[in-house]
Amino acid sequence: MKTIQSFLFRKEGLTYILLGILLILFLFPVYWMLVTSIQNNSDLMKLPPKWLPVHLDFSSYADILSSDLFLTFYKNTLLVALGATILCILVSILSGYALSRFRFKGSSLITLLLLSAQMFPTVTLVIGLYSQYQKMHLLNTLFVLVLAATSTALPFSVMLMRTFFNGISRELEEAAEIDGAGRFRILFGVIVPLSKPGIMAIAIYTFLIAWDDFLFGLTLVTDLDKRTLSPGLSLTFLGEFSYNWSGATAAAVTATVPLLIGFLFLQRYMVEGLTAGGVKE
Incomplete structure (x- = not known):
């Protein structure tokens, strides 16, 4: 024993x-x-490296918060993330509901294509999206970044909302139809309120994808004042012959901390949405 x-x-x-x-x-x-x-660049270049900061220097944070360019990057990222989140929620609700409630020719193929779209890495989509957006004259705009982030998050979001709608009883819709409600009123008045966990999950998922995007922001936009945080910071602080490591990390912390705090408060909705979507009633 x-x-x-x-x-x-x-x-x-x-x-x-x-x-x-x-x-x-x-x-x-x-x-x-x-x-x-919180160190200056001269201390960072010393060997061996100091695992604990000896001289605290917060000047990089002061420079970042007073930089108009950094605030522009921040504003652009926020606009793109919010726009992509709203657009993805709207399209996911409509598409997920259509795939859940209607049986039409090609619905199974659409579901298969949505699942297969998750197999391809983002870098393989850049060439096709670039040529398509170029023909539509959307390059070098914030709207093109909204579309790119939405296209990345949409397959998973549509499938998640479809799973949620499959778990909602059709009897609720039939009761609403008897009361005279139309299709859109049933969707947004009955079905959507019951799918709030799923909507919160795809909102957080899409917002994080848009906020962390680097590849699309680097290739689809050329003007510096239209850059988002990830590509903007890399082009501003990491040069060919010199690197402002203190400024780059201070900017990274400033950009990450608000997102981290928000995720800590909202993570339970993310987990609830992902787990509830797998429960069938």
Whole structure:
């Protein structure tokens, strides 16, 4: 008996040790980004590197928050993320409802194409989207970034909303039809309120995709005043011959912290939406 308890104790202890090592590996880049942002570039170039900051320097944060260019990047990113989120929610609701409630020729093919679209990495879509947006004269605008982020998040979002609508009883719609409600009134007055967890999940998912986008913001936009945070910061702080590491990490922290705080408060809606979508009634 004691041998079994000793074995279980050692196994549990080894598990915690491995989890602790993994936690350190995941959190160290975040810690190093914070440490780098509060030091000047001369201290960062010293060897061996200082794992703990010796001289605190918050001038990079002051420079970032007083930079009109950084605030422009921030504003553009916020506009693109909000626009993509709203557009993706609207299209996902309509498309998911159509695939859930209507059986028409090609509906199975559309579902298959949506699933297969998740298999391709974003970089493979850039060439096709670039040529298409060029023909539509949408390049070098914030709207093209909204469309690009929406196209990336849409397949998963449509399938998630379709799963939610499949789990809602059709009897509710039949009762609403008896009361004289039309199709759109049934959708937005009855079905959508019951799908709030799913809508919150795709809203957070789309917002994060649009906020973290780098590839589309780098290729579809050329004017610096239309850049978003990720490509804008890389082009501003990381040059060919010199690097402002302190300023780049300070900008990264400033851009990440509000998003992180918001996600900590909203993550339960994300988890609730993803798990509730898999429950069939």
